[in-house]
Amino acid sequence: MSVLSPYQLRQQCRSGAFSGNTSGFAPGFVQANMVILPKQYAADFLQFCHFNPKPCPLLGMAATPGAFTMPSLAKDLDIRSDLPKYRVFQDGQLMAEPTDVRDIWRGDLVTFLIGCSFSFEESLLADGLEIRNISEKVNVPMYRTNIACTPAGVFHGAMVVSMRPMKPADAIRAIQICSRFVQVHGAPVHFGDPAAIGINDINKPDFGDAVSIKPGEVPVFWACGVTPQVAIANAKVDFCITHSPGHMLVTDLANSKLSVL
Amino acid sequence: MSVLSPYQLRQQCRSGAFSGNTSGFAPGFVQANMVILPKQYAADFLQFCHFNPKPCPLLGMAATPGAFTMPSLAKDLDIRSDLPKYRVFQDGQLMAEPTDVRDIWRGDLVTFLIGCSFSFEESLLADGLEIRNISEKVNVPMYRTNIACTPAGVFHGAMVVSMRPMKPADAIRAIQICSRFVQVHGAPVHFGDPAAIGINDINKPDFGDAVSIKPGEVPVFWACGVTPQVAIANAKVDFCITHSPGHMLVTDLANSKLSVL
Numbered sequence: 001m002s003v004l005s006p007y008q009l010r011q012q013c014r015s016g017a018f019s020g021n022t023s024g025f026a027p028g029f030v031q032a033n034m035v036i037l038p039k040q041y042a043a044d045f046l047q048f049c050h051f052n053p054k055p056c057p058l059l060g061m062a063a064t065p066g067a068f069t070m071p072s073l074a075k076d077l078d079i080r081s082d083l084p085k086y087r088v089f090q091d092g093q094l095m096a097e098p099t100d101v102r103d104i105w106r107g108d109l110v111t112f113l114i115g116c117s118f119s120f121e122e123s124l125l126a127d128g129l130e131i132r133n134i135s136e137k138v139n140v141p142m143y144r145t146n147i148a149c150t151p152a153g154v155f156h157g158a159m160v161v162s163m164r165p166m167k168p169a170d171a172i173r174a175i176q177i178c179s180r181f182v183q184v185h186g187a188p189v190h191f192g193d194p195a196a197i198g199i200n201d202i203n204k205p206d207f208g209d210a211v212s213i214k215p216g217e218v219p220v221f222w223a224c225g226v227t228p229q230v231a232i233a234n235a236k237v238d239f240c241i242t243h244s245p246g247h248m249l250v251t252d253l254a255n256s257k258l259s260v261l
Numbered sequence: 262m263s264v265l266s267p268y269q270l271r272q273q274c275r276s277g278a279f280s281g282n283t284s285g286f287a288p289g290f291v292q293a294n295m296v297i298l299p300k301q302y303a304a305d306f307l308q309f310c311h312f313n314p315k316p317c318p319l320l321g322m323a324a325t326p327g328a329f330t331m332p333s334l335a336k337d338l339d340i341r342s343d344l345p346k347y348r349v350f351q352d353g354q355l356m357a358e359p360t361d362v363r364d365i366w367r368g369d370l371v372t373f374l375i376g377c378s379f380s381f382e383e384s385l386l387a388d389g390l391e392i393r394n395i396s397e398k399v400n401v402p403m404y405r406t407n408i409a410c411t412p413a414g415v416f417h418g419a420m421v422v423s424m425r426p427m428k429p430a431d432a433i434r435a436i437q438i439c440s441r442f443v444q445v446h447g448a449p450v451h452f453g454d455p456a457a458i459g460i461n462d463i464n465k466p467d468f469g470d471a472v473s474i475k476p477g478e479v480p481v482f483w484a485c486g487v488t489p490q491v492a493i494a495n496a497k498v499d500f501c502i503t504h505s506p507g508h509m510l511v512t513d514l515a516n517s518k519l520s521v522l
Binding site: 168169171172175176179187188189190191192193196216218261 | 429430432433436437440448449450451452453454457477479522
């Protein structure tokens with residue numbers, strides 16, 4: 001399965017043959033977080049991404065309300081069927097987790113695609129660094145912080161961060177590598193003392209799973225793509241569609257294209 | 262005085278009108294550590310610099326033994342007189358600290374110039390970061406570590422590091438900025454726990470002066486140009502001339518020319 005091209009994988013999502021986690025599929029290609037909002041929220045959400053580029057690095061936005069293509073990121077895309085699994089929210093409540101949203105599509109829905117840490121994790125692994133959540137085969141631990149995002153319209157909230165423990169010398173190398181990837185969260189925002197950014201218990205993440213932190217390692221924190229989901233929940237939007245966690249849009253864009261240096 | 266060009270400052274050194282610390286002079290221009298060794302040590306020392314580029318980033322080497330010019334770095338240079346102060350060592354002992362070494366110059370002496378942290382400190386300050394040793398008006402604290410340099414011939418020893426305390430977010434920014442300056446020690450080699458690199462008491466530096474570390478800050482450690490001086494002492498060379506600490510060669514090379522990105 002893992003040798004499928006991004007296009008082939010999207011076609012399998014469309015036909016219903018694939019509905020799993022996309023981690024490890026189509027290596028080398030950008031996977032994206034997806035947010036679909038009614039038109040009345042689109043301008044505020046775009047501004048929120050603009051004001052908070054580290055947690056909300058915008059990779060793409062549909063050209064018009066109702067559009068379900070994104071030619072610059074994926075050929076022959078139907079955003080309504082080409083992800084393996086979706087989440088549908090009404091008035092902040094998770095209503096369904098379907099594999100296709102064609103039946104509930106509306107002409108006023110605006111699609112946003114946001115960078116995902118899979119892209120930089122690949123470069124860290126290629127450099128020989130260990131990614132603890134990968135070696136322990138769990139989801140990356142994520143935490144709510146006391147770092148306030150810049151609000152925009154109805155969207156507001158604290159930054160969510162992901163954490164990967166590293167020895168300091170490896171953390172320095174990771175900062176160098178991630179600095180190249182400004183469109184996928186960029187350099188870390190903090191390392192060391194969790195309490196300094198409002199995290200009370202590093203062993204109890206708010207999202208994802210705890211990972212072990214070994215002697216001599218420090219926690220390193222990256223701005224996380226869960227941040228916009230928190231802002232959307234705070235905004236109490238009446239309707240929203242997102243990808244299901246881990247079930248990303250796999251694009252035709254090579255990860256290396258996101259590297260600015 | 263601080264508006265002197267590098268050439269004018271070197272001329273004042275040559276005439277004896279200036280023999281002070283060069284910190285803050287000729288802003289924007291590269292200042293260099295200097296090591297002068299008899300020819301029989303030159304190949305080993307060059308190899309030591311090659312093997313240990315972070316503590317010993319070689320900016321220049323004289324074309325031939327006896328040469329006292331370095332056209333690529335400074336016009337009309339006489340390395341024997343154009344630094345404000347020198348140190349002369351015989352069999353590892355400091356013998357004199359003259360302002361001119363023309364009278365003891367020999368045809369077998371080979372000059373090496375090594376990058377200095379002044380270059381990256383300028384870029385950190387320009388970015389709005391605080392450099393504690395500058396704000397407290399002392400020499401940067403430096404420490405012997407347990408990080409072994411790669412030996413070359415008679416030259417060997419542990420890496421010496423300089424330390425600047427910073428908040429983690431500032432340290433991340435400093436790592437980005439210093440990564441551009443591979444010829445002036447590059448990115449830090451460590452942050453956080455001093456004991457992890459063999460430093461027993463952060464308040465008792467082996468060279469330079471202690472600085473205050475404020476709540477929320479971590480010590481950040483850079484490979485330091487004192488490392489080659491330790492290696493030279495270990496090598497028990499019979500004769501050596503260096504700059505006097507803080508009394509650097511001021512070159513005509515703009516600091517920005519050392520930035521690779």
